[in-house]
Amino acid sequence: MNKSASEILNNPFLNKGTAFTYQERRELGIIGTLPSQVQTLTQQCHQAYAQFKSKSSRLEQRIFLMNLFNENRTLFFSLMDKHLVEFMPIVYDPVVAESIEQYNEIFLNPQNAAFISVDHPEDIETTLKNAADGRDIRLIVVTDAEGILGIGDWGVNGVDIAIGKLMVYTAAAGVDPSQVLAVSIDAGTNNQQLLDDPLYLGNRHKRIYGDKYNQAIDQFVQAQQTLFPEALLHWEDFGRSNAQTILDKYKNKLATFNDDIQGTGMVVLAGILGALNISHEKITNQKILIFGAGTAGMGIANQILNELVQAGLSVNDAKKCIYAVDKQGLLFNDSPDLTPAQKDFVHQRNEFANADQLNNLYEIVKTVHPTIMIGTSTQPGAFNESIVREMAMHTKRPIIFPLSNPTKLAEAKAKDLLEWTDGKALIATGIPVDDIEYQGVKYQIGQGNNALMYPGLGFGLIASTAKILNSQTLSAACHALGGIVDATKPGAAVLPPVSKITEFSQKIAEVVAQSVVDQHLNREPIDDVKQTIANMKWYPKY
Structure with missing residues (x-):
């Protein structure tokens, strides 16, 4: 059955707008429903981008892009492909x-x-x-x-x-x-x-x-x-009460993941691996403090735990390397209101002579001497100068990730962290940060953005027809992303920039698909992973 002109022009998956050729307009029965001029996709992109730039606020720009998305998916993604870094914070966070x-x-x-x-x-x-x-x-x-x-x-x-x-x-x-x-x-x-x-x-x-x-x-x-x-x-x-429970219920039955739990954890782990490539240290020698023990914080803890176990530690010894801090302070086995996810990462009070004082971040840092400090607390300014200087006294290259976003909720500013550690801190933030000049070195700040991980991870799972996603595949993806860092460059970022996202998403997809195939977790037979990925990739073209 032929579709009517309005059905075609109102279907964003079929609509080409002014790019329908005269022949297509005749065949589809849409002659006269569009202006006579036939535009190329490139011309449409120029026109749409000028309209985008004319909007006076970022919210208005987003509304314009969403309307374009509603009308013509190919044009929207062709435009986004040309302006990816500019559009990412508009269509998504913040x-x-x-x-x-x-x-x-x-x-x-x-x-x-x-x-x-x-x-x-x-x-x-x-x-x-x-x-x-x-x-x-x-x-x-x-x-x-x-x-x-x-x-x-x-x-x-x-x-x-x-x-x-x-x-x-x-x-x-x-x-x-x-x-x-x-x-x-x-x-x-x-x-x-x-x-x-x-x-x-x-x-x-x-x-x-x-x-x-x-x-x-x-x-x-x-x-x-x-x-x-x-x-x-x-x-x-x-929410906290459902996220982990739902994931645990289905993760061994079907291809599924929770981006706040696993995606955040994977990007943070990749950032840690990138930082350790720069500092030339082993992950098994680190003390990791996670400030903000909600869904994201505990997802990070679990991902780091899996990596420590894969690196040779027992589960018990791996858990001793991780210190979870929430509104109660350092989480102990007798802390009130523990979530199921938090209970896996509690310490015993008899481990510390000053356990009763470990209810504020400064005392915890002073006692634990973390080498890695991760913020998922939405507590602005929580990583203050005294805390950061105390941390830096006990480790050569402090790894500090204030990940809460938007900007007003960040635990610290990257510029301050560099100054308080004399340029030694290895930093990832939850929001984009421009390069920072400090003592003659240009520091690039990695963004701990889940978008660095989940597109490649998801595409690799879809292309490989994965039955499930397990810790082995998750680890492979983290190493793929963390390994992209140029550890030899002064001021190098611990994570690759969003501007290169299409390149490394491809790499992550290939690594993920190969991991699935190597473990025989694919539903359909796959001979050549790279070719399978290439065949499935969609391009915004008419």
Whole structure:
């Protein structure tokens, strides 16, 4: 059955806009529905970029790009390919936080997402089927938006996170945008601002937890496996009480990962490996302090633990190298309100003569002498001068990663860290930082951005038809990313720059796919990993 002119021009996967040739317009029955001039994709990109630059704020720029995304996927990704570094913070972090906070006011289009309501579990399979609309879905990013970035619970508004992540998958790694699906699981919200907002588009009640929630997640996974059995399932921004539990339930049954737990952990581990390449030290000789023991912090702890075990330490000895700090201070086995993930990383009070004083970061640093300090606390300025100088007294090249974002929530500024350590600190931040001149050396600051890892990881898993993702494959991906660092260059970054993301995403995808194939975890036979990756890569061309 031929599609009508409006169906073609309103379908972002089919629409070429003014680039439809005269012959195509005649064949498709859209003669006269467009201006006469036939443009090339390059001309369309020039025109669209000029419109983008005319916008007066970054949020307006994002709205323009989202409208373009809604109209013409090929044009959107061709434009993003040409301006990747400029667009990344616009389509994703940090500007996505603004769009989430104003989602109800600026809502125009559901952007091919699936909106699942926990109140109507009977509609879950139908919802996924309707949103996919016959497309061959190979990648799903799903969120319940309880723990968005550094801004907390944003209910159904958080779907923008899933949409943004999928954009980066395509722009960085070449995942076909017609084969992806963003999913919002609407379990309500505890954000009173949203509940009081007459424009709020989600379920207007407090968050649902427990059996009803867990059953809805089960039904979602079952429906996903029925409808899209070859799809990789990526969990995003779930809350502390659910994130690890959900991952643990499904990780050995299907191809799945949680980006906040594993993706963050992988990028941080890759940054540590990059830093150790520069300092020429072994990971087994490090003391790692993690300030902020939430989903991300414990994901980092688990990833480092796996690496320490792979490097030859026992699980017990590996855990002794890791010090988790949260609002209670250093986490002990008798600390109140421990989450299941935190319980794996507690210490005994009898390990320390001053255990009762280890409830503030300065005392903890002074006692533990960490060589690596990672911030996922959203506590601005927590890594202050006295703490950093105390740390630097006990290690030649302190590795300090203030990862909380956006900028206003960062534990420290990279420039300050360099000054307080006489240029010796090896730094990764959660937000982009310009090169810093200090004592005649140009320091490049790595960004601990999950986008460095998850696009290549996900593409490698999809291309290799992976049944599951295990710690061996995760470690292989971390070493691939950490090994890209130029350790000989003064002021070298511990992680590669986002500007090279398409190159190293390809490398990570190949390493991941090879790991899957080597372990015989692929569903379909693969003879040549590199060729398989090359064949599957999507390019924004008409």
